[in-house]
Amino acid sequence: MTKEWVLILGGSSGLGLATAKKMARHGFHIIIIHRDRRSDLEYINIHFEEITSTGSELLHFNIDATNAEKRIETIDEIRNVLSTTGKIKMMVHSIAKGSLKPMVSNEETTLNHQDIEITLNAMSISLYDWTKAVFETDLFDDDARIVAFTSEGSTRAWEGYAAVSAAKATLEALTRSIALEYAPKGIKANCIQAGTTETKAFALIPNSEKLKKSALERNPNKRLTTPEDVANAVYLLSTDEAKWITGTVIRVDGGESLR
Numbered sequence: 001m002t003k004e005w006v007l008i009l010g011g012s013s014g015l016g017l018a019t020a021k022k023m024a025r026h027g028f029h030i031i032i033i034h035r036d037r038r039s040d041l042e043y044i045n046i047h048f049e050e051i052t053s054t055g056s057e058l059l060h061f062n063i064d065a066t067n068a069e070k071r072i073e074t075i076d077e078i079r080n081v082l083s084t085t086g087k088i089k090m091m092v093h094s095i096a097k098g099s100l101k102p103m104v105s106n107e108e109t110t111l112n113h114q115d116i117e118i119t120l121n122a123m124s125i126s127l128y129d130w131t132k133a134v135f136e137t138d139l140f141d142d143d144a145r146i147v148a149f150t151s152e153g154s155t156r157a158w159e160g161y162a163a164v165s166a167a168k169a170t171l172e173a174l175t176r177s178i179a180l181e182y183a184p185k186g187i188k189a190n191c192i193q194a195g196t197t198e199t200k201a202f203a204l205i206p207n208s209e210k211l212k213k214s215a216l217e218r219n220p221n222k223r224l225t226t227p228e229d230v231a232n233a234v235y236l237l238s239t240d241e242a243k244w245i246t247g248t249v250i251r252v253d254g255g256e257s258l259r
Contacts, residue, residue, distance in 0.1 A: 003057075003086035004141065006238075007031045007078075009065050009093050009130060012044045014199035015149055016094030018227030019234045021047070024056040026235060028089065031078060032060040035097075065095055065130070066122050075133050087141040088134060090238050093148040093171070096201035097122035098164040116163045123167035128174050135185065143243060146189040147234050148175050150249060152257055154193075160206035172249055179247030188246035192233055195225030195253025221254040229254070 006023045010016045011032035020030050030051055036044055041062070052058050059081060063070040082088075099115035102108055127148050134140055153161050154168035172191050179189040196215035202208055215224060233252045236242055251257055 002141075003029050003082070004089040005029045005031055005082065005086050007033070007088050007091045007130075007134070009033045009091070009126065010095040011060075011092070012036055012040075012047070014094065014096065014201060015194065015197065015227050015230045016092065017047055018231040019092055019094070020051055022228070022231035022235050023090070023238070024051045024054045024058075026238075027056070028238075029057040029086070030059070031088075032058070033065045033074065034060065034062055035064050036062060066097070066126050068129070071129065071133055075137055075139070079137050079139060082139065088139045088144060089141045090145045090147065090234075091130065091134060091140075092234060093127045093130070093146070095122050095126055096199075098167060100160050100164065100204055100206060102160045102206070103162055111162055116166060119163035119167045120170055123164065124170035124174060127171060128178065131178055131182070131187075131189075135182070135187070140185070140187060142186045144187045145237055145242070146175070146178060146187060147237055148172075148189075148191045149230070150191040150193050152193060152195075152253075158205070158207075158211070176247050183246065188237075188243065190237060190245060190247065191249045192230060192237075193249050193251045193253065193257070194230045195219065195251075195256040197225045197227060197230065199227065215256055218259050219254050219256040220258065223254065225253055225256070 006028045008016045008020050011020045012034035020032055024030050048058055061074050098119035101111040101115055103111050148171050150168045150172050153165045154172055175189045175191050230252050
């Protein structure tokens, strides 16, 4: 029987890690690409042990997912492990590596061209790079699903969020095109727009406490979105019942974006 794997780009914390745990509990085997300091690995390994305790196999690679050479090497390793007995059923893009600088400031360093370029490469273009590489090595399942995490910032302007906002808008555009052009190959691609979620990445956003307060006021359910809320939606997109959903942005925010 062919093993079904979930490849998560950015899976050692936040939405990516919650997704890894959720999918493992439902019998999927997990591949995590992450970039973490050595000092954080002991804590991260505790979470990884939780994944393997479900009986799922886990491959993890502490590399820069945006490095082309590392990507090629890693995919080659994945192919050797999966061999003829496994396929990637789902790929989840959860890379949070972006510049959070203001465009204009008298006190802080301001956003420059390189900041935007690095952010776009990490948070959007890498989705296509990995999609193309996994497809060309014949690792995708015949009915594969791709999910990328976007945010309300793709269409709204927040101070200090310009580079990430541009990356999220690009991510959504690339996801739509992947859904269109890879459809004949059985691949479905969607974005999940998560509501305000307290993660390490969110805490780095300028005025994050103000954004959190606003989200709680706007949300009719009067709470923030959790990583587990988002992971539940990712799992739903892996099911047979979701195979006709592609090329769209799905809001998982408890109604936060209604007002």
